[in-house]
Amino acid sequence: MSLRNTARRGAAAMVLAVLAPLALTACSGNDEGPSFVSATPSAAAAPQASAEPLTLAVTPAEAAKNQPVSTEIGTKVTGGTVQTVTVTDSSGGKVTGAMRADGSSWVPNKPLKYGKAYKATVVVADAGGQTIEKSTSFTTMGRPGKKTGAGLYMFEDREYGVAMPVVIEFTSPVPVSARAGVERRLFVTTDPPQPGVWSWSSSLQVMYRGPEFWQTGTKITVRAALEGVPMGNGRYGDQDRKGIGNISKDKIEMKVDNATKQMQVFKNDNLVKTLPVSLGKKTTPSSSGTLVVMDKLRKTVFDTTDDPGNVDRYRVDIEYAQRLTWGGEYIHAAPWSVQHQGKRNVSHGCVNVSTANAQYLFNLTRIGDPITIKGTERTVKPANGWTAWSVTWDQFLKGSALPIPPELAALGSAPAPSASATPQPSVSPS
Incomplete structure (x- = not known):
């Protein structure tokens, strides 16, 4: 159901x-998920020798008004590197922050205050020890409506x-x-x-x-x-x-094949259990794709009696429910369909298992564990749950609003996890 x-x-x-806001500390990572390096003199990158003249441009522009409280101090540098960024408010209080890893801007650890004046001073240096210092003052906007x-x-x-x-x-x-x-x-x-x-x-x-x-x-x-x-x-x-x-320190993965009406359960890439299931009937099919356990409820009630457009309304007590979609697909105990499990589909879209098997799965899994369902009459729709794994890496990259670094795009030859028949041992350290 x-x-x-x-x-x-x-x-x-x-x-x-x-x-509460996260205090942003010095760290490193990949460009597509912006990360930070320290902008303090002791941790600043050593200036590299360059034939380019040392130049520095800073944003916001001098005397800029109505700036968002998310404003970053933009730094465009040639011939050198940023050594320090100092930001103070009108009372002289210092604002803490860090540079983006790509050096494009300095990001405050916390939002700036609304309707306040700030001054930013940036110092850059080249390999020969020449420095340039530039300052800019700006005012943030009032509280938005x-x-x-x-x-x-x-x-x-x-x-x-x-x-x-x-x-x-x-x-x-x-x-x-x-x-x-x-x-x-x-x-x-x-x-x-x-x-x-x-x-x-x-x-x-x-x-x-x-x-x-x-x-x-x-x-x-x-x-x-x-x-x-x-x-x-x-x-x-x-x-x-x-x-x-x-x-988790254990990798749990479930795979359901509509052709066999069986679920395979893997722990750390080893098959540990195979159990019969009943999926959604043709009029209410289960969604194919790699879904993710979103919530777990030891006991709940499924109630569709308030849906006037549903001729197949019901209200039933449910045990060991694990949510897979916002549309209402779950793994759950269905003792009323045990005679059909492994043979035919009779549910309203859920993955029906016996009470004993539902309890086993409920005790084994965590929120975020994947379940791949294949061979049903429909594919899960984007955003109907946490559907990030129901598309290939190439398809997932197309959803980014920012340019994709070439090294990440090159990883796109692998299929989505849902396309793999059997989990393979990871080649990455775990």
């Missing part, structure tokens, strides 16, 4: 991470499965014209380092993943530095968000 039009976003409201909120699905006190994407959802649509600016303010670092890209599945959702599932034991740190960021249609980001995700 599936739950339709009932608490579709209820789980979302429960797991939205509404957190229209804001867009953002929810980050990630909590530090939880372990997640290897397919857990970084998911941000917005309270108002973000138009295409604003997405690059928003994306540049979404910062991700992973330990151990792994490549990744942001991709827009809709105007309300953007997700981050790499070309492969996360390595087991990975720590993911996220700062969505969105307060004051122009979000389009006269709206601005309401506040910064932060989150930390800890990926």
Whole structure:
């Protein structure tokens, strides 16, 4: 069975991470997920010898007004490198921050204050010791009247499965014209380092993943530095968000084949269990693709009796439910369909298993574990859940609003995980 039009976003409201701003510390990573190096003299990169003359241009322009509180200090340098960036408010208080890894700008650790004056001073040097210092003063805008909120699905006190994407959802649509600016303010670092890209599945959702599932034991740190960021249609980001995700030390993966009506369960790439299933009947088929466990409910009620357009309405108590889509597809116990499991599809779109098998899966899995379903009458729609893995890497890259570095584009020859018949041992250290 599936739950339709009932608490579709209820789980979302429960797991939205509404957190305090992340203090941005010196770190390194990939260009598509902007990262930072220190701008202090002791940690500044040594100037390289260059035939170019030393030049420096700084933004915002002198005396600029009504700047967003997300303003960065732009630095365009030839013939040298940035040595220091100092930003102070009108009272002389220092603003902390760090340079982007590509040296294009200096990013404050926290949003600036509304309606305040600031002064930024940048010092650059060449290999011969010549320096240039430039300053600029600017004033931030007043508080905006229209804001867009953002929810980050990630909590530090939880372990997640290897397919857990970084998911941000917005309270108002973000138009295409604003997405690059928003994306540049979404910062991700992973330990151990792994490549990744942001991709827009809709105007309300953007997700981050790499070309492969996360390595087991990975720590993911996220700062969505969105307060004051122009979000389009006269709206601005309401506040910064932060989150930390800890990926499980075990890789759990489920694979369902509609042709056989069987689920294979893998732990660390080893087959540990095969169990019969019943999927959605032809009028209410299950969605094919690589889906991700989004929520887990020991007991719940599926209720579609308030849907006047549904002639097949029902209300039923459910055990061991694991949500896979916003549309209401779950893995769950279905003792009423045991006689059909492994033989024919009778559900409203869910993955039906016996109570014993549902309990086994419920105790084994975590939010973020992948399940690949193949051979059904329909494919999962973008944004109907955390669908980042239901497309190939090449397709996922097309959803980015920023240029893709060549080294990341080159990784696109691998198929989506859903296209692989059997998980293969990872060649990456775990």
